[in-house]
Amino acid sequence: MFTKNLVVAAPVQFGRAxxxxxxxxxxxxIVNSGNANCATGTAGHRACKAVCIDTARLLKTKPSQxxxxxxxxxxxxxxxxxISSHLSPLISRAEASVEKLRAFADAILTTDKLPKIxxxxxxxxxxxxxxxxxxxxxxxxxxxTMLVYLLTDVAATPGELRSVLRKTCDNSFNVISVxxxxxxxxxxxxxxxxxxxxxxxxxxxxxxxxxxxxxCSLAEQIIADGEGVQHLVRLxxxxxxxxxxxxxxxxxxxxxxxxxxxxxxADPNWGRILAAIGRSGVALDPKKVSLVIxxxxxxxxxxxxxxxxxxxxxxxxxxxxxxxxxxGRGNYSLEFLTTxxxxxxxxxxxDYST
Amino acid sequence: MFTKNLVVAAPVQFGRAxxxxxxxxxxxxIVNSGNANCATGTAGHRACKAVCIDTARLLKTKPSQxxxxxxxxxxxxxxxxxISSHLSPLISRAEASVEKLRAFADAILTTDKLPKIxxxxxxxxxxxxxxxxxxxxxxxxxxxTMLVYLLTDVAATPGELRSVLRKTCDNSFNVISVxxxxxxxxxxxxxxxxxxxxxxxxxxxxxxxxxxxxxCSLAEQIIADGEGVQHLVRLxxxxxxxxxxxxxxxxxxxxxxxxxxxxxxADPNWGRILAAIGRSGVALDPKKVSLVIxxxxxxxxxxxxxxxxxxxxxxxxxxxxxxxxxxGRGNYSLEFLTTxxxxxxxxxxxDYST
Numbered sequence: 001m002f003t004k005n006l007v008v009a010a011p012v013q014f015g016r017a018x019x020x021x022x023x024x025x026x027x028x029x030i031v032n033s034g035n036a037n038c039a040t041g042t043a044g045h046r047a048c049k050a051v052c053i054d055t056a057r058l059l060k061t062k063p064s065q066x067x068x069x070x071x072x073x074x075x076x077x078x079x080x081x082x083i084s085s086h087l088s089p090l091i092s093r094a095e096a097s098v099e100k101l102r103a104f105a106d107a108i109l110t111t112d113k114l115p116k117i118x119x120x121x122x123x124x125x126x127x128x129x130x131x132x133x134x135x136x137x138x139x140x141x142x143x144x145t146m147l148v149y150l151l152t153d154v155a156a157t158p159g160e161l162r163s164v165l166r167k168t169c170d171n172s173f174n175v176i177s178v179x180x181x182x183x184x185x186x187x188x189x190x191x192x193x194x195x196x197x198x199x200x201x202x203x204x205x206x207x208x209x210x211x212x213x214x215x216c217s218l219a220e221q222i223i224a225d226g227e228g229v230q231h232l233v234r235l236x237x238x239x240x241x242x243x244x245x246x247x248x249x250x251x252x253x254x255x256x257x258x259x260x261x262x263x264x265x266a267d268p269n270w271g272r273i274l275a276a277i278g279r280s281g282v283a284l285d286p287k288k289v290s291l292v293i294x295x296x297x298x299x300x301x302x303x304x305x306x307x308x309x310x311x312x313x314x315x316x317x318x319x320x321x322x323x324x325x326x327x328g329r330g331n332y333s334l335e336f337l338t339t340x341x342x343x344x345x346x347x348x349x350x351d352y353s354t
Numbered sequence: 355m356f357t358k359n360l361v362v363a364a365p366v367q368f369g370r371a372x373x374x375x376x377x378x379x380x381x382x383x384i385v386n387s388g389n390a391n392c393a394t395g396t397a398g399h400r401a402c403k404a405v406c407i408d409t410a411r412l413l414k415t416k417p418s419q420x421x422x423x424x425x426x427x428x429x430x431x432x433x434x435x436x437i438s439s440h441l442s443p444l445i446s447r448a449e450a451s452v453e454k455l456r457a458f459a460d461a462i463l464t465t466d467k468l469p470k471i472x473x474x475x476x477x478x479x480x481x482x483x484x485x486x487x488x489x490x491x492x493x494x495x496x497x498x499t500m501l502v503y504l505l506t507d508v509a510a511t512p513g514e515l516r517s518v519l520r521k522t523c524d525n526s527f528n529v530i531s532v533x534x535x536x537x538x539x540x541x542x543x544x545x546x547x548x549x550x551x552x553x554x555x556x557x558x559x560x561x562x563x564x565x566x567x568x569x570c571s572l573a574e575q576i577i578a579d580g581e582g583v584q585h586l587v588r589l590x591x592x593x594x595x596x597x598x599x600x601x602x603x604x605x606x607x608x609x610x611x612x613x614x615x616x617x618x619x620a621d622p623n624w625g626r627i628l629a630a631i632g633r634s635g636v637a638l639d640p641k642k643v644s645l646v647i648x649x650x651x652x653x654x655x656x657x658x659x660x661x662x663x664x665x666x667x668x669x670x671x672x673x674x675x676x677x678x679x680x681x682g683r684g685n686y687s688l689e690f691l692t693t694x695x696x697x698x699x700x701x702x703x704x705d706y707s708t
Contacts, residue, residue: 007632007640041657074625075658179611182633257533265704271428278361279536303395304429343697350619
């Protein structure tokens with residue numbers, strides 16, 4: 001699964017073509033952090049290809065079976081020699097250990113403060129799914145998110161993996177947002193080695209549940225480590241007609257500067273949430289809209305209710321709080337995870353390239 | 355012209371109905387600041403009506419000829435006694451003077467730091483257009499903006515005024531944004547007394563040009579006084595197919611947290627602008643997109659150009675700078691005025707209601 005941004009980085013274009021050429025077979029993943037290799041033109045494509053060819057040669061595989069990812073600044077040439085000169089010592093030290101997985105999770109970070117790993121055993125430990133992710137800013141995935149690698153030893157065809165992954169992304173990485181900016185490099189990769197000899201077809205229900213749980217854990221780790229984030233908000237959109245409108249309303253609230261800054265101050269200023277719903281583009285009837293902060297209804301049918309402001313302030317002061325929106329239009333429910341907007345986010349992003 | 359938000363404040367609902375009832379005739383405008391009288395239910399409507407009835411009685415006019423506006427916090431009951439008890443002394447001191455106009459411009463402010471007035475004489479001073487506005491946060495007007503009162507002594511019918519105003523708003527208040535949040539109380543009112551005996555029909559071209567100039571001046575004053583704003587950015591969208599897509603791209607850039615925070619640091623990190631264009635929803639070809647900061651092309655056909663970063667940083671450090679986007683799709687051009695996003699904006703809005 002890749003970014004829906006029309007401006008697409010060289011590694012995403014290259015990796016997508018490689019997956020087609022290899023029929024979905026991947027032998028290695030090569031990831032660099034600090035440079036997105038995006039808006040770098042034909043030189044960027046050449047650089048990406050060179051890194052993949054070098055990696056393939058050392059691993060004795062085809063370049064089309066090497067999947068590249070890059071994350072960092074846009075528009076700066078990729079310094080390939082910095083990568084290629086480290087490939088040989090990197091590969092000679094390679095091994096399938098928890099320490100090396102942690103080292104990989106650390107190496108791919110940019111503004112992240114913490115590495116992001118999740119793992120779940122299946123079939124009483126005979127197989128497993130393990131995921132590694134990075135992402136802290138430019139987090140508003142649309143069918144994918146910033147660099148996620150999901151590994152399993154279950155045996156499966158590329159087609160089986162694709163269908164399971166698409167469904168899982170919809171309810172994990174596609175319902176989170178830090179800042180509403182969709183990256184040019186978003187990638188979620190699900191790789192299956194087949195080493196356990198257990199076939200996905202036979203344990204599909206368990207596999208789907210396991211993958212869902214790993215992806216939700218990684219999505220929550222990304223949000224919790226969002227740039228400058230102090231408070232997580234679990235937005236519940238209830239009584240929508242369908243997923244499209246529920247998502248549209250959740251995203252409008254989650255991207256409102258006024259809502260996000262109020263959350264930074266744990267301010268129960270729900271009028272801003274109501275105003276965001278009103279401009280979301282969904283043709284709803286404001287008279288049917290109610291808002292709940294924690295377990296207190298603060299507004300019913302778009303009219304203010306009496307509530308304990310101190311208690312609402314206390315609820316929003318928690319590291320994670322809950323805001324529920326009832327639309328009175330249908331039966332569709334959606335949970336969306338988002339964050340406040342702090343001065344720290346501004347500080348981090350006001351001085352990135354220079 | 356009123357807000358396009360579906361959640362509409364009581365004074366906007368009341369004022370809109372009054373304009374219909376009176377055939378577009380307005381004798382008085384009554385404005386309060388500090389309370390938006392929005393999401394206040396039937397009590398809010400009664401409160402708004404009571405203030406208009408009191409004002410009409412004192413001015414010996416009909417309540418339907420009194421136009422009410424409110425601006426401030428959403429969801430708090432309007433303290434009508436605070437307004438009604440001041441009406442009589444307010445009206446007894448009324449006069450048509452520059453000082454009183456300034457006092458009005460001051461009285462309607464909320465988080466604004468400066469009053470906003472613009473005036474232009476017509477017919478060599480025999481007639482004039484004068485405008486007063488307020489607005490600093492929740493500025494993302496859609497066919498209107500936060501409280502603007504335009505006064506003229508030209509003689510005109512409500513229909514004539516409406517058609518001139520609609521056209522003017524499109525190119526002034528509808529091409530600005532501070533934070534992407536459309537207010538529930540946005541109002542632009544154009545009032546004509548006819549006292550000059552000069553008919554709008556006879557000076558239509560001069561009147562339209564004058565109104566455009568007053569509205570653009572007020573729009574720029576609102577943006578320059580935007581909450582926490584340090585830098586204004588004049589976004590030029592060139593070579594679009596039409597107004598719709600030009601506006602969509604301008605708004606996506608103007609609302610990107612990553613673009614706005616880069617501007618706060620005068621950081622020429624143009625990759626963020628390109629990424630915003632790519633996720634705008636316009637089905638453009640990235641290979642035709644170019645970006646110019648000041649007078650330096652920083653990216654051509656979505657590929658980085660060599661440019662003097664220090665000079666670009668200096669350009670963006672000015673109180674007002676220019677960023678040009680070429681889309682290579684058509685001949686439509688649009689100018690959009692927006693702002694950076696600073697820690698000061700977060701500070702102002704993290705602690706508003708409590």
